[in-house]
Amino acid sequence: GESVGLHLPTLSVQEGDNSIINCAYSNSASDYFIWYKQESGKGPQFIIDIRSNMDKRQGQRVTVLLNKTVKHLSLQIAATQPGDSAVYFCAGSNDYKLSFGAGTTVTVRA
Amino acid sequence: DTAVSQTPKYLVTQMGNDKSIKCEQNLGHDTMYWYKQDSKKFLKIMFSYNNKELIINETVPNRFSPKSPDKAHLNLHINSLELGDSAVYFCASSPQPGQGYGYTFGSGTRLTVV
Numbered sequence: 001g002e003s004v005g006l007h008l009p010t011l012s013v014q015e016g017d018n019s020i021i022n023c024a025y026s027n028s029a030s031d032y033f034i035w036y037k038q039e040s041g042k043g044p045q046f047i048i049d050i051r052s053n054m055d056k057r058q059g060q061r062v063t064v065l066l067n068k069t070v071k072h073l074s075l076q077i078a079a080t081q082p083g084d085s086a087v088y089f090c091a092g093s094n095d096y097k098l099s100f101g102a103g104t105t106v107t108v109r110a
Numbered sequence: 111d112t113a114v115s116q117t118p119k120y121l122v123t124q125m126g127n128d129k130s131i132k133c134e135q136n137l138g139h140d141t142m143y144w145y146k147q148d149s150k151k152f153l154k155i156m157f158s159y160n161n162k163e164l165i166i167n168e169t170v171p172n173r174f175s176p177k178s179p180d181k182a183h184l185n186l187h188i189n190s191l192e193l194g195d196s197a198v199y200f201c202a203s204s205p206q207p208g209q210g211y212g213y214t215f216g217s218g219t220r221l222t223v224v
Contacts, residue, residue, distance in 0.1 A: 041217070042218070043114075043202070043218055044153070044200075045215070046211070046212075046214075097155050099155070103150075
């Protein structure tokens, strides 16, 4: 199976600064990774994904980096906004299921 | 239109009771899931159904029984509720098993057992 974990449970960021959220995974057979955002009272929502044959993928204000050598991925959020305050999860796909990390709570300071 | 809808949103019940949570998706997905999120926000898969067939059962107590009458519905019935069952339960769906892209979650059912 897959074990996915996050490095820090909480992250406090000044509005306008960049945020970096880290995640480690254990199963080198995982070939697909996703970042989700969960706002209070809602279900997780897809942010960005990356396949194991890539090391970087960019979206709107977000970038995911994958380092397969050390089994690490990160989510970078540029110019963090108050609406980015949420819990962020990384997930790895293996054996027909997604395994989620514990989540990092991001708080944006005005 | 809500893509994945769960009912009820909140459920408060006493220990020992039996309760059900319903889930419906209108995305035409083949696969549906139930996840449990504990107080520390950890999301753990419980069950997965593909075209009404059970494909994942993650060592969940047999007090939990999923039922999929058709591929658009996956309900969760819980017998003899215990305090430790208190959590937020999320239903999700995806086009195919394990596909992260297109994975869509419902808004959750907060179950409180007293």
